[in-house]
Amino acid sequence: MTTPLAIRRLVEKAIHLRELTPEIENEINYELTRLGYICDVEYEALELLMAEMDAGRIRFVPSF
Numbered sequence: 001m002t003t004p005l006a007i008r009r010l011v012e013k014a015i016h017l018r019e020l021t022p023e024i025e026n027e028i029n030y031e032l033t034r035l036g037y038i039c040d041v042e043y044e045a046l047e048l049l050m051a052e053m054d055a056g057r058i059r060f061v062p063s064f
Helices: 006-017 022-035 040-054
Strands: none
Touching: 006 022, 006 040
8 A cells, every 4th residue: 555645544444443453553564664754644643543542442453
């Protein structure tokens, strides 16, 4: 996924599913590594994801 705002779209996917899967996490990490920086919109999306996880509204699904 190499489109603009890819991280934001991945966060939206996690919020919609109400879970952070290993695949989504790997794609987010790939985008962070590929870009080397993120814009404010992407940063705010990651902050929202972490806040939702902290509040228990999104669960982390570990890989097996």
